Amino acid sequence: MKLITVGREFGSGGRELGKRLADTLGFAYYDRELISAVAEKSELDEQYVAGLLEQGRVTGYPFTIRRTFSYGRMPQQNTMKVLIMQEKIIKELAAVGNNCVIVGRSADVLLREYHPLTLFVHAEMKSKVQRCRERAMEGERLTDREIIHRIKQVDAGRAKHRELIAGGGWGCKESYHLCINTSGLSIRQLIPPIAEYAQFWFRRTTP
Template sequence: MSNIITVSREFGSGGRELGKRLADELGVAYFDKEILEAIAEQTNTSEWYAQEVLERGMLPGYTLHFGHSFSYYSPVAQQAVNLMVAERKVIKELAEKQDCVIVGRGANKILEKEEPFNIFIYADMESKMARCRERAPEDEHLTDRELTKKIRQVDAARAKTQEMISDFKWGDKRWYHLCVNTSGLPIPETAPLVAEYAKHWFERKERYR
């Protein structure tokens, strides 16, 4: 069985960078945007549309729980289900092939039977705003109020999409093996510490299997 790490994160917490650096530290594969590309290809949709549905909860009028059966779907809702099915398939196929780090996409729930090491990355609003401004496009000029609203909207969408595929409450510490507060912490210095923790977790898991 592969050693799999899933990284869930608040917007602006540095979770994506930490996930990539963690994969580099451990010498394992890293999957993020590649999953979205594969989903779009399999469902014959654009990456933009797949992202809107799977990451940003574009279907506010529907409550969809993966694995439940429904007697009727509108074409739009059915397409959302098709995207979730493809997402599940792609993530499982990637995880079966190699040790890896997967960022987002509800992988902690999708791969529950594979017993992954689940991480949640969070930070205070000030730190998240600072990271967002560092990485913002040159033509983006949001006020503090606008940026705070954007961060909260993205996090709310991530929570909603998690609920679409599971009963896991996004961000609830009970569903993660490690929660990391990156407020004021440089990601390059944090990743090696998380890597060591993950190594010990997998060693202990193997010892008591």
């Protein structure tokens, strides 16, 4: 199995890069599908799970437990339960043995036994703000300050989850095979050289 994991800063284009790379290589792609699976198996509202796993939020979202609807803070033990469920699902996907790209979720750490090619996508703040604006929902009107606050909040949540799972290392160059700075660059145009690098890497490491 050939496995690529993509860590990313919020607004850096990591999700788009992962999807385009998977399409180019003919690999399966997993991102939001993991959130849906975790929500279903843990009987939690999918929006809440997305906020928890993607953005590090633990308040402000509704959640369901055994079909009851409520608001509030998920107890710490349930937070860990969701993370454990996510880990289980990711490992089950890897065990199938299909070539795939997995975005986020600290999959590079969870699946280290499979020796994945690990990427980290980052960008300068100005570029991330611009990319967030280009991808904003219709009617969304946020100031630069509000966007920057959101970017920092999301990335802090991702770093926190990495700390829980692996003891740190989120965004540190030593943790990844390739770090990609997308500042001011077209993700589409970056894919061919990254795909070439991935193919070279797998030829070199696959027996």
